[in-house]
Amino acid sequence: MKETDLPYLKNTVSDLPLMTDDAIKDQFLSTGQIRKHKKGDLIIVAGQDSYEPSILLSGLIRVFFLNVEGVDVTNLFIFENTYYGSDFLTMKKASVCSFEALEDCVSLVLDRQVLNETLQNNIHVLLDYTRILEQSLNNKILRENALITKSATERYLDLKKTYPHIEKRVSQTHIASYLGITPVSLSRIRRVIREEN
Template identity: 35%
Template sequence: MQSLHAFFAQHHPLQATTLQQVAALFSPATLPKNHFFVRDGDIARNMAFLESGIVRGFYRKDNGEEFNKVLFSAPSFIGDYASLISGRPAQVSQQALTDAHIWVADYRQVTLLYETCPDLERFARKWAESIFVQKEQREIELTSLDAASRYHNFRKAFPDVEQQISQYHIASWLGISPSHLSRIRRKIAGA
């Protein structure tokens, strides 16, 4: 729970009373490798603080091919935000790529605190804004950078992830095939 407190402090400090109320809503849990936090088609009800581990958000195309839309590495929040706020079924599954330690809370209970804890609501707004900026940057990179540049940016953004997850998941996040990623890696190693 200490890492959750530090995470809040890093983005927008919360008052001690707010931290106590928020902390009371979260319960520790484990998310074993390959297990799902949310599946497409589910209506998301819970959010979680990812204290350790790596989780992917992905969707399946009609042909069954998977595309990793987002990678979450600790510390971060996970949960299908679109489903949480809309009440509609999730379109993106979230699956642990490593064993993960999480703190789970009912999203609605957290948002009910906004009325009495404006510092929490401010944190949520700032967090949502930062996610928006990251999402926009990722979309720009996918359309304007070549695969080698995207891989370079991946390594900067996720310095410890590459050794923990399969090449397939990295390639999927980059929007390329695993063989293309292998060629990029060989080229970098030979340089």
């Protein structure tokens, strides 16, 4: 990593978990690598690539898988200042999902060994890491619950509440896939909401 990148990166990641201690932040930044991906690039291919502990600094990533019929299903959107690969940050294990850059992306890839050693030697970083995992698990449970207990309209409104500008950044096809509906159904839901308002 270039020395000139460090002040920008320190400022960008300073509020993130794992990065609250200056010495540890410096260690993660000095051993990490900046990785760039163009819109449309596959960052991780399911079954082929392992997760690398990363922070998305800019851009937007879609996580998806193919169901038994071979249909592309969006599982997650990763926005700026978010760790990704959080379920396998410390393990070198093949991903079960593919990751696609929906915009030009810049990520900070952390050194897995440095992260592991820091987690073993610093209780504060370990607690931050635990909170990241708990938040990831909580989001997964809430999403699964919503797919079972909420209507498509409720899921759409929840998504818009969580990410108010998502429709400016994500195609209707990917949003519909995430909601578990067709793009035609999503158009119908949006039309009904507009007419009601």
